[in-house]
Every structure is written in C-alpha cells, then in structure tokens.
Amino acid sequence: MGRLxxxxxxxxxTGIAVTDELQLIASGLTTVQTKDLLTFLKDYTDKEAVELFLVGEPKQMNNEPSESEALISNFLKKLEKAIPAIPIKRVDERFTSKMAFQTMIDSGLSKKQRKNKALVDEISATLILQNYLHYK
Known part of the structure; x- marks a missing residue:
C-alpha cells in the first residue's frame, strides 16, 4: 500500500502532507516553492510509494471555483503528464487555512510563529488529508 x-x-x-504506508495517519511533510513543486513531487515519488495525489479544490461559498483554480488546473495538467502512474483526486479545501490558523492558536504557538505562512500551508495540506482519511 502506498502513501497518500x-x-x-x-x-x-505549496503545502504538502502525507500518510504513513498504512494510510492511517496524516502528517505535514513540508512546504515548497510552487515553482519547484513538480520537481519535488518527482523526486519524492521516486523514493516513496505514493498511491494517490489529493489536491485541494478551492471553492467560493456559492460552490463556484475560486480564482486560483485556473493556476491549479494548469499545474494538474503538468502533473498528470510528469507522473501519469499516480491518480489525482480533488478535495474541497474550503476553510482549511482558517482551520490551520486556529490549530496553531490551539497548539499554543506564539504570534510570531503563527505568521509563518509556510507552516499554515503545511497544516492546511495536513487538514485536507486528514479530512479525506476521515470520510474515506
């Protein structure tokens, strides 16, 4: 069984999170510069067995795609071409950034630590993954 x-x-x-090989626990992996994302994913999947990519799908409150969807769609085309063996599933990511920030507060992180946008992105990816595991 591969990781999610x-x-x-x-x-x-871009925030990245992965599961363990048994797909039980979601953990933040890292945050990478988006320009380096495809290279990072190729390198990671060369070293680790990944069964599925879960990509956040930002939507507005009226269920319409957000303005960042065009950038994501463009990236997904490149990802499918670069790593065709791993399927991609989209997951609603509404409120994950707010939930990530609240998680940081609840964890007792200082105001300075909560300003770390990379950490917010990594926690957001972890929440996307944890929600998927919960409902799977």
Missing part, C-alpha cells in the same frame, strides 16, 4: 499525498497549492508556496 495531499497538496495545498498556492501561487507562491
């Missing part, structure tokens, strides 16, 4: 890998795609940075 969640991607919280951003224009500048």
């Amino acid at each position: 890998l969640a991607i919280d795609f951003g224009k500048v940075r």
Whole structure:
C-alpha cells in the first residue's frame, strides 16, 4: 500500500502532507516553492510509494471555483503528464487555512510563529488529508 499525498497549492508556496504506508495517519511533510513543486513531487515519488495525489479544490461559498483554480488546473495538467502512474483526486479545501490558523492558536504557538505562512500551508495540506482519511 502506498502513501497518500495531499497538496495545498498556492501561487507562491505549496503545502504538502502525507500518510504513513498504512494510510492511517496524516502528517505535514513540508512546504515548497510552487515553482519547484513538480520537481519535488518527482523526486519524492521516486523514493516513496505514493498511491494517490489529493489536491485541494478551492471553492467560493456559492460552490463556484475560486480564482486560483485556473493556476491549479494548469499545474494538474503538468502533473498528470510528469507522473501519469499516480491518480489525482480533488478535495474541497474550503476553510482549511482558517482551520490551520486556529490549530496553531490551539497548539499554543506564539504570534510570531503563527505568521509563518509556510507552516499554515503545511497544516492546511495536513487538514485536507486528514479530512479525506476521515470520510474515506
């Protein structure tokens, strides 16, 4: 059984989370510069067995795609071409950034630590993955 890998795609940075091999626990992996994302994913999947990519799907409150969807769609075409053996599933990511910020507060992180946008992105990816595991 391979890992599940969640991607919280951003224009500048992208948060990444993975499961263990048994797909029981979601853990934040890292945050990478979006320009380096495809290279990172190729390298990671060369070293680790990944069964599925879960990519956050940002939607507005009226269920319409957000403005960042065009960037994500463009990236997904490149990802499918670069790593065709791993399927991609989209997951609603509404409120994950707010939930990530609240998680940071609940964890007792200082105000300075909560300003770390990379950490917010990584936690958001972890929440996307954890929600998927919960409902799977």
